[in-house]
Amino acid sequence: MAGYPSEIPPGLPDAHTHLPRPFETNGRDFPFPGAASSIVCSAEPNDWDTLASLARQYPERIIPSFGIHPWHAGNASDIHWQRLTELLDEFPMAGVGETGMDKARRPRIPQEAQEKSFRTHLGIAREKNRFVTLHCVRAWGPVLKILDELPPPRLLVHAWHGPSEHVSPLLKHNALFSVGSRQLMDESCHAAIRSLPPERLLPETDGYTGNLIPAFRYLCSLFRDCPPEWWLIQIRENYMNLSSPSIFLP
Template identity: 35%
Template sequence: MIYTDAHLHLQDPRFSGQIDDIITTMREAGITRCVVNGTSPDDWPKVSELANRHPDLITPSFGLHPWKTPYHDDRWKETLLQYLDKHPDACLGECGLDRWMKNPDRQAQEEAFLFHLALAAERNLPLSIHVLKAWGWLINLLENHALPQRGFLLHSYGGSLETAKELLKLGAYFSFSGYFLSERKAGVREVFAQLPLNRVLLETDAPDMTPPDKYRPYLLSENTNHPANLPSIASGLSYYLQTSTATLVSHMNANFQRFFGVESKII
């Protein structure tokens, strides 16, 4: 089988010095397309470099993460546009809203998010959104602004079923990460079991969102998620959704192609 990863961070310093081996292992595991999400102008150059080195595998994505908004003035907006011009196949994100972080600057977060949202709507770009403890805030903004025709992605979705139903009406996709296979995340799995399969994607969010040990055939360190764990995550989710892994992966790859506009295939 072939697999697609809707959200990860190969540019992360925790992968430094290992990236070539990691990418080789990803390919050997059957991963044929992934979206590498930048989080600020500080790591966008590395995302760009990786996409240029591995164009058959990596789709680049550029965004300002809400955790990074306190550290960047408005010059990031012009820089973002420059990276989009360099990479016509690029996506937007990771961006979003976060009230879980300590002392969030809501105004700065909202301004940054709305810039991404307007750009995604104008250019109909795939948009990857991070949200923690800000679901009502997010829905209010989405309901009152233009949205990309292709929809948008809630990465590592951990919200309620009621919230998901509201987001579905607005065009949302939802990605499942391996961390949600832990015993205490049964509620999240129950939500995904009730979502339409044509709106679900798989992700690792590597090097974060590390799955439980039984779903971690590839180890880097205790708290570092290897991107090649994706097939095991797919197997785990298929068990909880009471479907075959082959059926699930077929849906995930079709959804990936529909949302990102990129076909995953063995080159």
């Protein structure tokens, strides 16, 4: 990809990542190198204390997002929801999630448990005016129905790869879409990604440290009318629009 940056441009954010597993910094001062700021999502309540500790240590570089992944939705309890609310009160910039529904995972969590968990996340996000990070695999019908019933203040659809007909309904819910190297390197995803407005796109690593610059480069390559310098400015603005509680997307 000649003409595209070989190093991470200063100020590039990572819209979706996770704690390393097992959690360790590998001798580094900062466990998410390369990104100017990272939205770090929890998968289950056991992650929350570690994530909160890191967010206190690096308030300028980590935006935590507390939630229970649909893979763990069957373990959610009232105690967890109370703790989630307390963490959001402590961290005014924090998001909710990752949450949503997944019909492909085996063994599959019962749909009833996934729906209940998803609805609870959305209710808390609405109460606290927070963005929601959405995970959806083969479950767009029930997910879009629930979003219509409980629209979040702002939404990040992570690992977006279509279908394109769902873009308009999601944009209605103030959605941004993050894409990583896996989607950007898959030609079958390109039409779905190109169908998105640039002001709603963000790069992600999904926990694979080192994948931020390839994601940024591939994103630039899909929209060749927009130079990398323009993309960097746009991505920073998109990231702020998602994470700032005071901003409501048009």
